[in-house]
Amino acid sequence: MTSEQNVLVLGEGLEGATASWTFSGKTAEVFDQHVSKSVPAYESGHHLIVRLSDFFVRPDTNVYEIGCSTATLTAKLAERHRRKRVHIVGIDIEADMVAAARTKCEALTNVSIVHGDAQALDFEHASLIVMYYTLQFIPLRDRPSFLEKLYGALIPGGAILLFEKTVFEDGEIQDLISQVYHEHKMEQGYSSEEILGKSLSLRGVLQPCTSIANQRLLRTAGFSKVAVIHKQLAFEGYLAIKGLVD
Numbered sequence: 001m002t003s004e005q006n007v008l009v010l011g012e013g014l015e016g017a018t019a020s021w022t023f024s025g026k027t028a029e030v031f032d033q034h035v036s037k038s039v040p041a042y043e044s045g046h047h048l049i050v051r052l053s054d055f056f057v058r059p060d061t062n063v064y065e066i067g068c069s070t071a072t073l074t075a076k077l078a079e080r081h082r083r084k085r086v087h088i089v090g091i092d093i094e095a096d097m098v099a100a101a102r103t104k105c106e107a108l109t110n111v112s113i114v115h116g117d118a119q120a121l122d123f124e125h126a127s128l129i130v131m132y133y134t135l136q137f138i139p140l141r142d143r144p145s146f147l148e149k150l151y152g153a154l155i156p157g158g159a160i161l162l163f164e165k166t167v168f169e170d171g172e173i174q175d176l177i178s179q180v181y182h183e184h185k186m187e188q189g190y191s192s193e194e195i196l197g198k199s200l201s202l203r204g205v206l207q208p209c210t211s212i213a214n215q216r217l218l219r220t221a222g223f224s225k226v227a228v229i230h231k232q233l234a235f236e237g238y239l240a241i242k243g244l245v246d
Protein backbone atom coordinates (compact mmCIF):
# COMPACT_ATOMS: atom_id res chain seq x y z
CA MET A 1 0.00 0.00 0.00
CA THR A 2 1.33 3.49 -0.84
CA SER A 3 1.49 6.43 1.56
CA GLU A 4 -1.27 8.12 -0.53
CA GLN A 5 -3.71 5.28 0.31
CA ASN A 6 -2.71 4.82 3.96
CA VAL A 7 -4.69 6.24 6.83
CA LEU A 8 -2.03 8.23 8.65
CA VAL A 9 -1.89 8.57 12.42
CA LEU A 10 -1.05 12.12 13.45
CA GLY A 11 -1.05 12.08 17.26
CA GLU A 12 -3.78 12.88 19.83
CA GLY A 13 -5.97 10.27 18.09
CA LEU A 14 -6.08 12.30 14.85
CA GLU A 15 -6.06 10.53 11.52
CA GLY A 16 -5.46 11.89 8.03
CA ALA A 17 -4.01 11.33 4.59
CA THR A 18 -1.00 12.55 2.65
CA ALA A 19 -1.09 16.29 1.82
CA SER A 20 -4.49 16.67 3.53
CA TRP A 21 -3.85 18.27 6.95
CA THR A 22 -6.91 20.14 8.20
CA PHE A 23 -7.73 22.30 11.24
CA SER A 24 -11.42 21.35 11.15
CA GLY A 25 -13.32 18.58 12.99
CA LYS A 26 -11.50 16.65 15.69
CA THR A 27 -8.34 18.78 15.27
CA ALA A 28 -10.05 21.70 17.02
CA GLU A 29 -10.92 19.46 20.01
CA VAL A 30 -7.33 18.38 20.65
CA PHE A 31 -5.60 21.43 19.17
CA ASP A 32 -4.28 23.02 22.36
CA GLN A 33 -2.47 19.85 23.40
CA HIS A 34 -1.31 19.05 19.86
CA VAL A 35 0.14 22.47 19.06
CA SER A 36 1.96 22.94 22.36
CA LYS A 37 3.66 19.55 21.91
CA SER A 38 4.44 20.09 18.22
CA VAL A 39 5.78 23.66 18.18
CA PRO A 40 9.00 24.04 20.21
CA ALA A 41 8.82 27.02 22.60
CA TYR A 42 5.09 27.45 21.82
CA GLU A 43 4.31 29.08 25.17
CA SER A 44 7.44 31.20 25.42
CA GLY A 45 6.64 32.56 21.94
CA HIS A 46 3.26 33.68 23.30
CA HIS A 47 4.98 35.32 26.31
CA LEU A 48 7.33 37.21 24.02
CA ILE A 49 4.43 38.48 21.88
CA VAL A 50 2.43 39.59 24.91
CA ARG A 51 5.40 41.50 26.33
CA LEU A 52 6.27 43.13 22.98
CA SER A 53 2.61 44.07 22.44
CA ASP A 54 2.95 46.66 25.25
CA PHE A 55 5.13 48.78 22.95
CA PHE A 56 2.60 48.94 20.11
CA VAL A 57 -0.97 48.57 21.37
CA ARG A 58 -2.68 51.99 21.40
CA PRO A 59 -6.06 53.05 22.83
CA ASP A 60 -8.97 53.17 20.37
CA THR A 61 -7.30 50.82 17.87
CA ASN A 62 -7.79 47.23 16.78
CA VAL A 63 -5.40 44.39 17.57
CA TYR A 64 -5.78 41.37 15.29
CA GLU A 65 -4.69 37.78 15.75
CA ILE A 66 -5.01 36.14 12.34
CA GLY A 67 -5.39 32.36 12.58
CA CYS A 68 -6.31 32.44 16.25
CA SER A 69 -7.36 28.74 16.43
CA THR A 70 -8.86 28.26 19.91
CA ALA A 71 -7.85 31.83 20.92
CA THR A 72 -5.19 30.93 23.49
CA LEU A 73 -3.01 33.88 22.42
CA THR A 74 -5.96 36.18 21.64
CA ALA A 75 -7.18 35.69 25.22
CA LYS A 76 -3.70 36.45 26.62
CA LEU A 77 -3.54 39.69 24.60
CA ALA A 78 -7.05 40.66 25.72
CA GLU A 79 -6.15 40.05 29.35
CA ARG A 80 -2.94 42.08 29.06
CA HIS A 81 -4.68 45.13 27.50
CA ARG A 82 -8.03 44.94 29.29
CA ARG A 83 -7.70 48.46 30.73
CA LYS A 84 -6.78 50.16 27.43
CA ARG A 85 -9.99 50.65 25.35
CA VAL A 86 -8.59 48.33 22.70
CA HIS A 87 -10.60 45.97 20.54
CA ILE A 88 -8.93 42.56 20.23
CA VAL A 89 -10.06 40.58 17.16
CA GLY A 90 -9.30 36.88 16.71
CA ILE A 91 -9.88 35.53 13.19
CA ASP A 92 -10.02 31.95 11.98
CA ILE A 93 -11.16 30.29 8.78
CA GLU A 94 -12.36 27.09 10.53
CA ALA A 95 -15.82 27.08 12.13
CA ASP A 96 -14.78 24.48 14.74
CA MET A 97 -11.86 26.66 15.86
CA VAL A 98 -14.09 29.73 15.99
CA ALA A 99 -16.60 27.89 18.22
CA ALA A 100 -13.80 26.85 20.61
CA ALA A 101 -12.33 30.38 20.54
CA ARG A 102 -15.68 31.99 21.38
CA THR A 103 -16.08 29.65 24.35
CA LYS A 104 -12.59 30.46 25.62
CA CYS A 105 -13.20 34.23 25.31
CA GLU A 106 -16.78 34.26 26.66
CA ALA A 107 -15.88 36.33 29.71
CA LEU A 108 -13.62 38.79 27.86
CA THR A 109 -15.60 41.89 26.89
CA ASN A 110 -12.86 43.43 24.71
CA VAL A 111 -12.68 40.45 22.28
CA SER A 112 -14.50 39.57 19.04
CA ILE A 113 -13.92 36.29 17.27
CA VAL A 114 -14.51 36.53 13.52
CA HIS A 115 -15.11 33.52 11.28
CA GLY A 116 -13.60 34.01 7.83
CA ASP A 117 -10.72 33.79 5.42
CA ALA A 118 -8.34 36.57 6.43
CA GLN A 119 -7.45 37.08 2.77
CA ALA A 120 -11.04 38.18 2.10
CA LEU A 121 -11.55 40.31 5.22
CA ASP A 122 -11.01 44.04 5.72
CA PHE A 123 -8.60 45.24 8.41
CA GLU A 124 -8.55 48.76 9.74
CA HIS A 125 -6.96 51.08 12.26
CA ALA A 126 -4.69 48.38 13.68
CA SER A 127 -1.90 49.09 16.12
CA LEU A 128 -0.74 45.44 16.17
CA ILE A 129 -1.30 42.40 13.95
CA VAL A 130 -0.16 38.97 15.11
CA MET A 131 0.21 35.85 12.97
CA TYR A 132 1.49 32.95 15.04
CA TYR A 133 2.23 30.11 12.59
CA THR A 134 -0.59 31.08 10.20
CA LEU A 135 0.96 32.77 7.15
CA GLN A 136 2.65 29.44 6.34
CA PHE A 137 -0.82 28.07 5.43
CA ILE A 138 -1.60 30.90 2.99
CA PRO A 139 -0.58 30.15 -0.62
CA LEU A 140 2.88 31.52 -1.43
CA ARG A 141 1.62 33.53 -4.41
CA ASP A 142 -0.91 35.38 -2.18
CA ARG A 143 1.51 36.35 0.60
CA PRO A 144 2.92 39.58 -0.94
CA SER A 145 -0.50 41.21 -1.55
CA PHE A 146 -1.86 39.95 1.77
CA LEU A 147 1.04 41.49 3.70
CA GLU A 148 0.65 44.75 1.75
CA LYS A 149 -3.00 44.82 2.80
CA LEU A 150 -2.03 44.31 6.46
CA TYR A 151 0.64 47.00 6.20
CA GLY A 152 -2.00 49.40 4.86
CA ALA A 153 -4.30 48.64 7.82
CA LEU A 154 -1.68 49.53 10.44
CA ILE A 155 -1.42 52.99 11.96
CA PRO A 156 2.02 54.66 11.64
CA GLY A 157 4.30 53.13 14.28
CA GLY A 158 2.15 49.97 14.34
CA ALA A 159 3.68 46.52 14.02
CA ILE A 160 3.25 42.98 12.86
CA LEU A 161 4.51 40.00 14.88
CA LEU A 162 4.93 37.09 12.50
CA PHE A 163 5.99 33.58 13.55
CA GLU A 164 6.69 30.93 10.92
CA LYS A 165 8.21 27.50 10.47
CA THR A 166 11.16 28.08 8.14
CA VAL A 167 13.54 26.08 5.98
CA PHE A 168 17.30 26.48 6.00
CA GLU A 169 19.20 27.44 2.86
CA ASP A 170 21.90 24.87 3.58
CA GLY A 171 20.90 21.23 3.08
CA GLU A 172 23.20 19.86 5.77
CA ILE A 173 21.84 22.27 8.39
CA GLN A 174 18.25 21.55 7.29
CA ASP A 175 18.90 17.83 7.75
CA LEU A 176 20.39 18.05 11.23
CA ILE A 177 17.75 20.53 12.47
CA SER A 178 15.00 18.20 11.13
CA GLN A 179 16.56 15.28 13.00
CA VAL A 180 16.69 17.25 16.27
CA TYR A 181 13.07 18.32 15.73
CA HIS A 182 12.02 14.68 15.30
CA GLU A 183 13.80 13.85 18.54
CA HIS A 184 11.90 16.72 20.23
CA LYS A 185 8.62 15.20 19.02
CA MET A 186 9.64 11.76 20.29
CA GLU A 187 10.35 13.33 23.70
CA GLN A 188 6.82 14.78 23.60
CA GLY A 189 5.51 11.21 23.35
CA TYR A 190 4.87 10.92 19.59
CA SER A 191 5.70 7.62 17.89
CA SER A 192 7.81 7.42 14.71
CA GLU A 193 4.61 6.57 12.82
CA GLU A 194 2.86 9.69 14.14
CA ILE A 195 5.85 11.91 13.35
CA LEU A 196 6.05 10.61 9.77
CA GLY A 197 2.24 10.73 9.43
CA LYS A 198 2.08 14.40 10.47
CA SER A 199 4.91 15.30 8.13
CA LEU A 200 3.18 13.55 5.18
CA SER A 201 -0.17 15.16 5.99
CA LEU A 202 1.38 18.67 6.01
CA ARG A 203 2.94 18.20 2.56
CA GLY A 204 1.94 21.08 0.31
CA VAL A 205 -0.39 22.43 3.01
CA LEU A 206 2.26 24.11 5.19
CA GLN A 207 4.63 25.94 2.83
CA PRO A 208 7.67 27.25 4.72
CA CYS A 209 10.11 29.86 3.36
CA THR A 210 13.64 30.71 4.38
CA SER A 211 14.26 33.34 7.01
CA ILE A 212 15.69 35.67 4.35
CA ALA A 213 12.61 35.25 2.13
CA ASN A 214 10.24 36.04 5.02
CA GLN A 215 12.20 39.16 5.96
CA ARG A 216 12.28 40.26 2.31
CA LEU A 217 8.51 39.74 2.09
CA LEU A 218 7.97 42.03 5.09
CA ARG A 219 10.29 44.74 3.76
CA THR A 220 8.70 44.58 0.30
CA ALA A 221 5.27 45.03 1.91
CA GLY A 222 6.54 48.37 3.24
CA PHE A 223 7.88 47.68 6.74
CA SER A 224 10.91 49.86 7.39
CA LYS A 225 12.23 47.91 10.39
CA VAL A 226 12.35 44.10 10.39
CA ALA A 227 14.15 41.89 12.93
CA VAL A 228 14.29 38.24 13.98
CA ILE A 229 13.11 38.17 17.59
CA HIS A 230 12.73 34.42 18.20
CA LYS A 231 14.43 31.29 16.95
CA GLN A 232 14.07 27.68 18.08
CA LEU A 233 15.21 25.11 15.52
CA ALA A 234 13.26 26.02 12.33
CA PHE A 235 10.63 28.04 14.20
CA GLU A 236 11.23 31.74 13.81
CA GLY A 237 9.56 35.00 14.87
CA TYR A 238 9.85 38.45 13.27
CA LEU A 239 8.96 41.93 14.45
CA ALA A 240 8.17 44.32 11.60
CA ILE A 241 7.42 47.97 12.34
CA LYS A 242 5.63 50.43 10.10
CA GLY A 243 7.54 53.72 10.00
CA LEU A 244 5.93 56.89 11.32
CA VAL A 245 6.15 58.27 7.78
CA ASP A 246 5.30 56.01 4.80
Ligand SMILES: C[S@@+](CC[C@H](N)C(=O)[O-])C[C@H]1O[C@@H](n2cnc3c(N)ncnc32)[C@H](O)[C@@H]1O
Nearest residue numbers: 023067069073092093094117118132133134137
Ligand atom coordinates in the same frame (compact mmCIF):
# COMPACT_ATOMS: atom_id res chain seq x y z
C1 LIG B 1 -1.01 26.78 13.58
S1 LIG B 1 -2.60 27.40 13.79
C2 LIG B 1 -2.37 28.91 14.71
C3 LIG B 1 -2.08 28.72 16.17
C4 LIG B 1 -2.51 29.87 17.05
N1 LIG B 1 -2.13 31.14 16.51
C5 LIG B 1 -1.99 29.72 18.46
O1 LIG B 1 -1.29 30.63 18.96
O2 LIG B 1 -2.30 28.69 19.09
C6 LIG B 1 -3.07 28.10 12.23
C7 LIG B 1 -4.51 28.59 12.23
O3 LIG B 1 -4.68 29.43 11.07
C8 LIG B 1 -5.98 29.22 10.56
N2 LIG B 1 -5.96 29.70 9.17
C9 LIG B 1 -5.31 29.16 8.11
N3 LIG B 1 -5.53 29.89 7.00
C10 LIG B 1 -6.33 30.93 7.37
C11 LIG B 1 -6.92 32.02 6.67
N4 LIG B 1 -6.71 32.18 5.35
N5 LIG B 1 -7.69 32.89 7.36
C12 LIG B 1 -7.91 32.72 8.68
N6 LIG B 1 -7.39 31.70 9.40
C13 LIG B 1 -6.60 30.82 8.75
C14 LIG B 1 -6.21 27.72 10.73
O4 LIG B 1 -7.58 27.38 10.69
C15 LIG B 1 -5.56 27.48 12.09
O5 LIG B 1 -6.50 27.55 13.13
